[in-house]
Amino acid sequence: MSLSTSDRSLVELVIRRLNVLRPLSTEARASLEYALLEGLEHAGAGEDLISEGDPVDSVRVVLSGWLCRYKSLEDGRRQIVNFIFPGESCDSHAFLLPVMDHSIATMTPVVYAEIKRARFESLTRDARSLAEAFWCETLVNNAIQREWAINLGRRTALERVAHLFCEIFERLRPVGMVDANSCVMPVTQMDLADATGLSVVHLNRTVQELRASGLIVLRDRILTINDLDALKDTALYSPSYLQLYRRS
Amino acid sequence: MSLSTSDRSLVELVIRRLNVLRPLSTEARASLEYALLEGLEHAGAGEDLISEGDPVDSVRVVLSGWLCRYKSLEDGRRQIVNFIFPGESCDSHAFLLPVMDHSIATMTPVVYAEIKRARFESLTRDARSLAEAFWCETLVNNAIQREWAINLGRRTALERVAHLFCEIFERLRPVGMVDANSCVMPVTQMDLADATGLSVVHLNRTVQELRASGLIVLRDRILTINDLDALKDTALYSPSYLQLYRRS
DNA sequence: CGTGGAATTGAACGTCGTCAAGGACCGTGG
DNA sequence: CCACGGTCCTTGACGACGTTCAATTCCACG
Numbered sequence: 001m002s003l004s005t006s007d008r009s010l011v012e013l014v015i016r017r018l019n020v021l022r023p024l025s026t027e028a029r030a031s032l033e034y035a036l037l038e039g040l041e042h043a044g045a046g047e048d049l050i051s052e053g054d055p056v057d058s059v060r061v062v063l064s065g066w067l068c069r070y071k072s073l074e075d076g077r078r079q080i081v082n083f084i085f086p087g088e089s090c091d092s093h094a095f096l097l098p099v100m101d102h103s104i105a106t107m108t109p110v111v112y113a114e115i116k117r118a119r120f121e122s123l124t125r126d127a128r129s130l131a132e133a134f135w136c137e138t139l140v141n142n143a144i145q146r147e148w149a150i151n152l153g154r155r156t157a158l159e160r161v162a163h164l165f166c167e168i169f170e171r172l173r174p175v176g177m178v179d180a181n182s183c184v185m186p187v188t189q190m191d192l193a194d195a196t197g198l199s200v201v202h203l204n205r206t207v208q209e210l211r212a213s214g215l216i217v218l219r220d221r222i223l224t225i226n227d228l229d230a231l232k233d234t235a236l237y238s239p240s241y242l243q244l245y246r247r248s
Numbered sequence: 249m250s251l252s253t254s255d256r257s258l259v260e261l262v263i264r265r266l267n268v269l270r271p272l273s274t275e276a277r278a279s280l281e282y283a284l285l286e287g288l289e290h291a292g293a294g295e296d297l298i299s300e301g302d303p304v305d306s307v308r309v310v311l312s313g314w315l316c317r318y319k320s321l322e323d324g325r326r327q328i329v330n331f332i333f334p335g336e337s338c339d340s341h342a343f344l345l346p347v348m349d350h351s352i353a354t355m356t357p358v359v360y361a362e363i364k365r366a367r368f369e370s371l372t373r374d375a376r377s378l379a380e381a382f383w384c385e386t387l388v389n390n391a392i393q394r395e396w397a398i399n400l401g402r403r404t405a406l407e408r409v410a411h412l413f414c415e416i417f418e419r420l421r422p423v424g425m426v427d428a429n430s431c432v433m434p435v436t437q438m439d440l441a442d443a444t445g446l447s448v449v450h451l452n453r454t455v456q457e458l459r460a461s462g463l464i465v466l467r468d469r470i471l472t473i474n475d476l477d478a479l480k481d482t483a484l485y486s487p488s489y490l491q492l493y494r495r496s
Numbered sequence: 497c498g499t500g501g502a503a504t505t506g507a508a509c510g511t512c513g514t515c516a517a518g519g520a521c522c523g524t525g526g
Numbered sequence: 527c528c529a530c531g532g533t534c535c536t537t538g539a540c541g542a543c544g545t546t547c548a549a550t551t552c553c554a555c556g
Contacts, residue, residue, distance in 0.1 A: 024295060052488075053488065062499075068262030069394070071394060071395070071397075071398045073403070073484050074484055075484075077398075077403075078402070078403040079397055079398035079401040079402045080396075081394045081397040093383065093387060093500090094387070096383060096384050097384065097386055097387050097388070097391070097491050098491065099319060101391040101394060101395070101488060101489040101491070102391075102394050102551090108313065118478075122444040132344060132358065135341065135344060135346050135383070136345065138387070138390070139341060139342070139344055139345050139385065139386070140345070141390065142386070142389065142390050143345070143349040143350075144319065145393040145394060145397065146319060146329045146330075146349060146350050146393060147270065147317075147319070147349070148397050149327055149329040149396050149397060149400060150319045150321070150325075150327035150391065152328065152397060152400035152445065153400040153444075154321060154325040154326070154327045154402040154445060155321070155325075156511080157512070165472065176359075179502070188533085188535090188536070189534075189536065190534080197400065197401030197402060198512075199512070199513050199514075200534095201512090201514080201515095201536085201537090202511085202513065203511055204535065204536065205512090205536090205537090206538090208536085219293070236322055240297045240300075240347065240349060241349040243345050243346065243349070243427065404542070404543080407544075421556085436501085436502065436503090437502075437503065437504095438502080446544075446545090447503095447544070447545050447546075448503090449504085449545070449546080449547095450504090450543085450544050450545070452503065452504060452505090453505090453544090454505090454544095455503095456504085
């Protein structure tokens with residue numbers, strides 16, 4: 001495995017993000033950085049990294065690319081229950097439960113670092129700040145999951161899609177994947193439909209409604225938000241749940 | 249505060265439940281039992297224990313009664329994102345994040361134990377098994393939240409309500425609140441509507457559909473499930489997410 | 497009794513899903 | 527070079543599921 005400078009900068013990104021959740025000690029950063037660089041892996045788009053029912057014995061930290069957590073019903077209906085963005089980890093501590101309750105799939109080519117359970121446990125035992133940072137991540141995930149519940153249960157199609165775009169934008173911003181008012185949107189409308197609980201057809205019409213009202217431009221897999229505040233208004237978006245910034 | 253024998257048996261229930269998630273050492277049980285008995289509190293029905301935006305500095309463990317986590321939109325639309333049943337804790341570790349992202353309300357009169365943050369942290373520091381048990385609880389909650397996402401996003405009204413009834417029944421069983429094939433259902437149809445993302449009117453019609461098909465009886469706040477397997481079939485219910493039983 | 501919350505019913509409407517077809521784009525192979 | 531197939535996006539027509547509004551019944555409680 002070769003260690004490019006780009007890999008190193010991706011690892012930096014992970015550490016910076018965790019550091020926002022909990023300030024990390026110098027040793028914590030160093031040992032995490034080492035563990036990440038040691039476990040680098042690549043995956044193509046559209047692969048299942050883990051499937052519902054699988055036992056888990058490692059933690060994966062995403063360095064680049066988009067993934068999603070999803071669940072399926074017997075008859076094929078699928079619900080994406082969350083996205084996973086660069087800097088986030090897939091299933092820290094998931095090994096505390098016997099098996100996965102959901103699946104994780106790549107939506108783009110992905111670079112990630114795999115840390116075996118024993119290694120992860122010794123890392124977090126040695127650095128309390130690291131352990132807390134990963135736990136904070138789990139808690140924030142929990143909060144996002146709750147926000148998705150009200151999104152799916154109580155928002156209209158237009159509000160749901162607007163809300164999803166706001167959330168994606170706000171989650172990509174702190175990891176430097178937002179350029180002024182636009183970001184990549186490397187997923188199909190089918191995926192967006194599965195994330196918002198809509199049919200593809202209706203998702204498409206809803207996106208066009210957002211386009212027609214001038215709030216967004218979505219073309220060539222690039223999302224441009226013309227007026228973020230206005231988009232948040234139509235989404236009834238309240239950002240507190242992301243906990244992107246620490247209480248000072 | 250008086251310590252009745254009934255309080256003691258409720259505390260036993262909490263410990264038994266945590267013990268299913270992680271085997272607890274004798275000392276862990278003893279110190280937790282002590283902390284719980286020391287922090288007993290009561291609340292009436294329909295009270296907000298914590299509201300979105302509040303800082304948290306304690307953990308509440310529910311000894312009896314039903315609560316719910318919910319989120320609201322500006323215009324009053326409300327989504328119940330989860331229930332909290334006896335034996336479960338409200339927000340263990342929530343103090344790791346600055347403020348609550350959702351509110352917690354009592355749906356019935358409730359008995360709970362409040363453990364201050366410092367106390368909780370020393371408890372879990374001294375007993376690793378206890379810490380892991382509480383973390384497991386958080387992880388299971390996460391899994392439940394994901395199941396609710398697919399419930400709200402991809403199931404029909406009939407499936408949603410059937411699924412909710414299955415889940416409630418299965419979560420109440422291990423804490424001894426199920427009697428043969430029936431359990432209490434001490435909430436209004438308005439609450440059930442807010443939990444399933446339906447209007448009250450349509451929830452009512454859906455419940456009647458379940459009644460008409462002979463699957464359930466719901467009367468006088470008692471839910472009787474005539475054929476649990478059949479109900480699970482109509483709900484497309486797959487129980488693994490509750491992780492009620494440990495891998496041996 | 498009378499009051500108020502909860503459950504229930506009816507009717508009309510609307511959002512969203514389904515089905516089906518057409519178009520844009522892209523890589524592959526003849 | 528162009529035909530071909532595949533995937534994704536888009537549009538139209540229609541119907542169904544679920545919402546809204548409003549009225550009625552039921553029941554516990556004072």
